[in-house]
Amino acid sequence: MTAPTNNLVTKKANPKWFAGAVSLQTIASGIQPWRVPFEERDLFETALLTRATMAAGVRLAIVTDSPTLRLDVTKGERFDDASDPQWTLDLLVDGKFHQRVAAPAGQGPIEFTGWARGKHRMEIYLPHFEAVRVRSLALAKGAALSPAPDKRKRWVCYGSSITQCRSAAGPSETWPALVARQFDLNLTCLGYGGQCQLDPMIARTIRDMKADVISLCLGINVQGAGSLSPRTFRPAVIGLIRTIRDGHPKTPIACVSPICSLPRETVPNAVGFSLEEMRKHVASAVELLRSHGDRNLHHVDGLKLFGVEFDPHMPDHLHPDAEGYRLLAKQYAKVVMPKLGFKANLRAKAL
Numbered sequence: 001m002t003a004p005t006n007n008l009v010t011k012k013a014n015p016k017w018f019a020g021a022v023s024l025q026t027i028a029s030g031i032q033p034w035r036v037p038f039e040e041r042d043l044f045e046t047a048l049l050t051r052a053t054m055a056a057g058v059r060l061a062i063v064t065d066s067p068t069l070r071l072d073v074t075k076g077e078r079f080d081d082a083s084d085p086q087w088t089l090d091l092l093v094d095g096k097f098h099q100r101v102a103a104p105a106g107q108g109p110i111e112f113t114g115w116a117r118g119k120h121r122m123e124i125y126l127p128h129f130e131a132v133r134v135r136s137l138a139l140a141k142g143a144a145l146s147p148a149p150d151k152r153k154r155w156v157c158y159g160s161s162i163t164q165c166r167s168a169a170g171p172s173e174t175w176p177a178l179v180a181r182q183f184d185l186n187l188t189c190l191g192y193g194g195q196c197q198l199d200p201m202i203a204r205t206i207r208d209m210k211a212d213v214i215s216l217c218l219g220i221n222v223q224g225a226g227s228l229s230p231r232t233f234r235p236a237v238i239g240l241i242r243t244i245r246d247g248h249p250k251t252p253i254a255c256v257s258p259i260c261s262l263p264r265e266t267v268p269n270a271v272g273f274s275l276e277e278m279r280k281h282v283a284s285a286v287e288l289l290r291s292h293g294d295r296n297l298h299h300v301d302g303l304k305l306f307g308v309e310f311d312p313h314m315p316d317h318l319h320p321d322a323e324g325y326r327l328l329a330k331q332y333a334k335v336v337m338p339k340l341g342f343k344a345n346l347r348a349k350a351l
Contacts, residue, residue, distance in 0.1 A: 055126035057189025066143035076131035087127035125171035159217030163191025178329035207247035226270035259306035
């Protein structure tokens with residue numbers, strides 16, 4: 001049963017509701033999640049900040065017995081004028097997908113309803129390609145409301161647009177979100193479309209975060225932009241990982257080289273770097289670090305994760321489509337997660 005509109009009580013946004021953000025900016029008009037430390041935002045490149053304001057993997061996690069939830073959201077601060085005409089929010093009830101709501105970007109409130117009576121753990125995934133400010137949450141008069149406790153292992157996942165997953169069916173169906181649900185992990189997604197450039201400030205950010213397991217998907221943005229050469233790329237990979245190790249000396253890390261992109265496989269970019277050669281540099285960097293004692297660092301060849309056979313699910317021969325991201329999640333669960341200590345045959349809760 002849906003609570004009548006005039007029987008709802010509005011609660012101001014609470015920082016304790018948020019999961020998956022690096023930092024929260026609280027102002028009079030609400031709370032905006034950031035995927036970098038917003039207090040230091042002027043130390044990050046503007047192109048990266050454009051993606052870091054977007055709420056990929058960020059969700060509100062609460063426990064309530066309200067039969068209706070009404071979330072009031074608006075556009076948050078961002079660093080360009082681009083915007084999706086529509087944004088999408090997903091609701092999970094007790095870990096299972098329940099409802100997807102699409103609305104014109106920037107308009108709220110968004111209403112969720114239709115679950116069984118009783119107290120439930122609710123996760124509302126915010127739009128993964130939009131900057132969002134949460135103003136308030138309305139629920140039935142007399143209903144209980146508390147932040148959802150979370151003692152799960154924390155997974156930090158760094159990558160490119162292929163990790164941010166703009167073309168996923170919804171924010172809870174990006175491949176990191178699907179894998180996190182399957183393995184019962186508390187996800188922080190650091191997928192930055194076009195901006196996985198091995199920035200030292202990102203290395204420092206991951207170093208300072210809480211993490212029980214870390215994934216790094218490295219190379220495709222560097223190759224596309226020609227931002228690092230065969231001379232500088234491998235040292236940058238080594239430096240990134242070494243900086244992360246300053247804060248996480250024993251944490252399992254998977255370092256994944258680029259997945260298939262047919263136009264880029266053997267064709268050199270502006271600095272003479274093909275994906276074929278780039279994968280060799282990633283493998284070499286990992287092997288060198290392992291030879292220096294980093295036994296919890298693991299290499300994954302991107303072609304063995306998502307090779308040429310998956311190209312039909314990559315309309316631009318680079319980014320998977322919605323079904324491609326579901327397939328990538330299944331592949332990641334099978335190929336990468338066992339290297340991080342998880343059982344490949346773990347029952348799929350979400351996939």
